[in-house]
Amino acid sequence: xxxxxxxxxxSVDEAVALLAAADGAxxxxxxxxxxxxxxxxxxxxxxxxxxxxxxxxxxxITPENGGxxxxxAVTGAxxxxxxxxxxxxxxxxxxxxxxxxxxxxxxxxxxxxxxNASPAADSVPALxxxxxxxxxxxxxxxxxxAVAEVATGPGETSLGPGEIVVDILLPERPARAADAYxxxxxxxxxxxxxxxxxxxxxxDERGVCAQARVALGAVAPRALLVPEAAAALIGGTVDxxxxxxxxxxxxxxxxPIDDMRGTVAYRTKVAGVLARRAAGxxxxxxxxx
Amino acid sequence: xxxxxxxxxxxxxxxxxxxEPQQTLLDVLxxxxxxxxxxxxxxxxxxxxxxxxLDGRLVCACLVLGVEAEGRAVxxxxxMAKGDxxxxxxxxxxxxxxxxxxxxxxxxxxxxxxxxxxxPNPTETEVRYWLAGNLCRCTGYDKIVRSVLAVxxxxxxx
Ligand SMILES: Cc1cc2nc3c(=O)[nH]c(=O)nc-3n(C[C@H](O)[C@H](O)[C@H](O)COP(=O)(O)OP(=O)(O)OC[C@H]3O[C@@H](n4cnc5c(N)ncnc54)[C@H](O)[C@@H]3O)c2cc1C
Ligand code: FES
Ligand code: FES
Numbered sequence: 001x002x003x004x005x006x007x008x009x010x011s012v013d014e015a016v017a018l019l020a021a022a023d024g025a026x027x028x029x030x031x032x033x034x035x036x037x038x039x040x041x042x043x044x045x046x047x048x049x050x051x052x053x054x055x056x057x058x059x060x061i062t063p064e065n066g067g068x069x070x071x072x073a074v075t076g077a078x079x080x081x082x083x084x085x086x087x088x089x090x091x092x093x094x095x096x097x098x099x100x101x102x103x104x105x106x107x108x109x110x111x112x113x114x115x116n117a118s119p120a121a122d123s124v125p126a127l128x129x130x131x132x133x134x135x136x137x138x139x140x141x142x143x144x145x146a147v148a149e150v151a152t153g154p155g156e157t158s159l160g161p162g163e164i165v166v167d168i169l170l171p172e173r174p175a176r177a178a179d180a181y182x183x184x185x186x187x188x189x190x191x192x193x194x195x196x197x198x199x200x201x202x203x204d205e206r207g208v209c210a211q212a213r214v215a216l217g218a219v220a221p222r223a224l225l226v227p228e229a230a231a232a233l234i235g236g237t238v239d240x241x242x243x244x245x246x247x248x249x250x251x252x253x254x255x256p257i258d259d260m261r262g263t264v265a266y267r268t269k270v271a272g273v274l275a276r277r278a279a280g281x282x283x284x285x286x287x288x289x
Numbered sequence: 290x291x292x293x294x295x296x297x298x299x300x301x302x303x304x305x306x307x308x309e310p311q312q313t314l315l316d317v318l319x320x321x322x323x324x325x326x327x328x329x330x331x332x333x334x335x336x337x338x339x340x341x342x343l344d345g346r347l348v349c350a351c352l353v354l355g356v357e358a359e360g361r362a363v364x365x366x367x368x369m370a371k372g373d374x375x376x377x378x379x380x381x382x383x384x385x386x387x388x389x390x391x392x393x394x395x396x397x398x399x400x401x402x403x404x405x406x407x408x409p410n411p412t413e414t415e416v417r418y419w420l421a422g423n424l425c426r427c428t429g430y431d432k433i434v435r436s437v438l439a440v441x442x443x444x445x446x447x
Contacts, residue, residue: 005310103348
């Protein structure tokens with residue numbers, strides 16, 4: 001390997017300048033739980049690694065208009081310890097906490113999970129269902145992007161040269177709102193999702209579902225928002241019939257691959273089952289609000 | 290190749306070292322600092338044999354760059370016993386035969402210590418989930434879990 005350079009800038013502007021000057025040969029380092037594995041396996045040969053953990057504004061979780069702005073260098077462990085975020089967005093927090101072991105949680109970030117662009121990334125369906133927004137800063141300034149627009153395919157993102165995700169905004173929630181994330185893995189811990197399903201919903205005073213978003217992971221080249229699945233929930237009391245239509249819509253949206261973790265038929269079936277269960281959890285949470 | 294100069298703290302002692310930027314903290318501990326307690330099992334974050342504390346967080350040293358230790362505090366298995374005085378977990382692992390080949394043991398001890406500092410009264414399920422990132426191919430885990438639970442009780446004064 002050619003000499004790799006390591007920089008730990010103290011500001012976003014410095015990080016962007018370093019990345020932009022490196023002309024594509026540079027990688028952002030957040031928790032390193034994907035990047036270092038790829039580095040060790042010689043999958044990438046960075047000329048420059050820019051560690052963003054020294055940028056203090058990226059380490060913070062900041063309440064904002066009833067929601068939360070989560071810095072790109074906040075770890076899973078820190079997110080899981082934040083009672084405020086957990087109360088408002090339990091599904092996002094449980095999705096992030098599913099990633100790896102305690103050791104991995106001490107390092108892994110939401111931003112890294114998103115930018116690594118694995119189709120099976122656990123936090124991404126939950127962030128999409130939450131309608132989270134990323135702030136991206138690059139040589140041309142700052143822009144806001146929907147989380148669903150960041151990953152474009154396995155390992156591919158829409159980020160331009162020199163652009164970094166600086167934070168992720170989880171919006172404000174009305175009363176009687178909740179989310180949930182479930183994944184299926186062949187073991188009970190430490191594995192990659194065969195299917196992941198996130199459901200976010202809002203009930204009105206009568207318990208009728210007023211808004212819903214459903215997102216699927218690991219069943220397509222990137223996590224999918226499935227409006228047809230959400231439509232099955234909206235306007236009713238999330239009864240058995242609605243849950244069956246939700247499951248059918250989730251199955252219909254799947255475009256999975258066959259691999260050692262599961263066949264197309266298996267993943268498709270499990271997507272329906274998990275969608276039902278995740279909706280049930282989100283519903284129970286919203287009712288107990 | 291240009292080496293980086295890193296000033297850090299390892300087991301409460303100020304330490305300086307030179308390393309290459311792609312060396313991991315595990316490489317540095319073992320190859321530069323001759324601290325062989327932390328083991329290399331997989332180098333991919335799966336086995337936990339390299340577990341250390343970094344600024345009070347349990348991490349895999351194989352997934353941290355050596356240069357990232359700059360200005361931070363690292364705790365390794367070498368700091369667990371105080372002189373000849375074994376940590377209660379170390380003592381209990383010996384007494385309960387919670388190790389065979391011993392490759393997983395330093396990582397498991399560091400992880401178990403981190404658990405008991407956070408949660409002095411874990412259930413068996415909590416111990417098993419907490420240690421899910423530490424693989425052991427010899428013991429079958431039962432003796433490890435029992436040792437951790439016994440020490441938790443002892444440290445609570447039970
Ligand atoms: C043992 C093990 C178990 C795992 N289990 C799971 C699991 O169950 N579910 C799951 O989804 N993942 C899992 N992972 C993968 C990984 O831990 C997650 O994807 C994690 O969230 C990555 O975050 P990170 O901060 O470590 O990213 P890094 O490794 O630092 O970065 C990942 C990628 O994103 C880029 N990047 C990081 N931050 C930014 C940013 N702010 N702006 C732009 N680009 C950025 C990096 O350049 C790199 O390409 C596992 C990994 C290991 C080693
Ligand atoms: S060597 Fe680090 S986790 Fe296996
Ligand atoms: S004692 Fe051999 S791996 Fe655990």
